[in-house]
Amino acid sequence: MKNKKLLFVSLFMTGFLMMFLASCGQQEEPKETKTKAAVVEAKTYKLGLSLAITGPTSDAGNPYAKGVEDYFKYVNEEKLLGIDTIDCTIRDDQYKTDVTKRNFEDYIGQGIIFYLNYSTGSTLGLKKDFDEEKIATIPASYHAGNLVDSNYIFLPIASYSEQLIILAEYVANNHKGDKAKVALFVHPSAFGRGPVSDVEKAVAAGLNIELVEVVEHGKDLDNTAMLKRLMSKGVQYVISQTIQSPVATMIKDAQRLKITASSFGEAGKITFMGAHYTGGNDLIALAGTAAENYFWTTAFTITSVPGPATEAQLALAKRFGRDDKTANSHNYAAGIM
Template identity: 35%
Template structure:
């Protein structure tokens, strides 16, 4: 009898240990709250991926240093995936097995590839990709976008182009080229932008930036032959800077208005392109550090305590910081309400977020059960004397 009782107790104990190890612990009451993350630190978007990752990680360090979420720390589990979709899928599976209750992602290709599994696993997911596909609730019910979608960014820019063309008294119709990263990220806004622009008379063309290219003269010659008045770049900073230098050599920067969507509108572009960046316009859902707003204070003070500064780290750092802050706000509401910290409850908490104030870093962030696009407006900035200077107030996407 004693042997049987001992055996039963052993089985019960082992079962308890297995359950604890296999995933329930990520949001277990009173313990650390596990959040998974993947970053591009060595891949083709690492120029912008590295400062973004530092912003996410430093926010967690800062938060935990202040007592965490209602007394509970965030345990951020992360790794470099080098912009490889298969590596992203492997790390996502690993971290879900380890019990994460939320996830911070990165690229468009990997986030779109994962969205079905994210929905099945019920893991709230905030990517640095703002692909409009990730805002489709029926296909991606656990994906949330803090930044304005690439499609909305492109449409806002196209509307500005129409207004600019008219204000300058130009005849005919403007010609616009989307010069883009050769990836799902790069092409993401094209169809929505074309559907908006072509019926309004804009002549449009898309052209990919060849992978691994060290010169874009051939592509820019095609753009010039098309007669482009505006070139919208949906890419990251390094290739955008090379394009601007090549365009300057061809005498195009005085004739054509170059515009960057958010991932090449940053300080990296200015540092690399130098005077070729003068006059470039940037579509910015997130405020650059060259414009001081209250929402940058905590990050800047944290960095100064480490011998750095927000000016040094740049726009994508504050972008990562505040994206993690928005995810944390959902987690905070769950903990404060005394509910179990799991994906379903975090999703519901995020969907109740209305006009969340980022201190001027973005437009107020709102989600709902039917709309996971956190912001639908942005400001345009322009490079003047090597600095991003505000050009417009917030512009909302036409039709909302």
């Protein structure tokens, strides 16, 4: 986004880490040495990660944690930093900001030089702490607001706001007939709510859709009433900003009700769409055939697409004994990144 620092990190970010860690380890050579040959001591670079391995959104956080763990093991075993190593402590915060804060403070006491955060709420809540401690932070939350008034938070991919607006623009550009009626289906937290205002601003600025309703989902196991309500309002598109499990429940209910569009924008039906954490192989595993014709955006190449990135991800997962579900998860890829 304009006037915002958005750092795009490559999938394995090795080059970035090596340059960053090398700069942290620079020291002046002693003026007096007993021999001409310099003695090189191995350094250990401490990092910390706090995230929801259990609790809300853990279906994203759990494979993400495994991706982080496995990649740093790989870095150390393959000696990508030479004789230096990375020691990344990973702790479960159960999606609770107060626990995240305690973890971060403890990591600071341990001398971390780089921090990986997770939730939108805790990233916003700890923003000033990151600045005060001068700790570069990459969150798993791609909320655009993370960057506001921050000098130490960097987003590795396009923000949630950009992703939702891209999907809304796709609807506006490809819908047939009168102005498209759209609903947003969002997580009941800062993670879900964050991009809503940006979508509303885009509509106010001329994006040619009608935003009919914003639904904050609960833990309901049946979305029948909600889907019937949206159908009665003429909604043809539902764009989701949440995690896979509530989307799976919703689209399976839609399949049962026979209201899922078989092609994009099919009249009298609903076309389901979503941002990064809503789709991918994880959604297919949960929803089965109900995931067909789900339109999804992400910055990653998923493992169903052959290529070097897929081969590297699957090889890493195999090397460290991960099951097929984890190996093929784009959340595992996010952790690797």
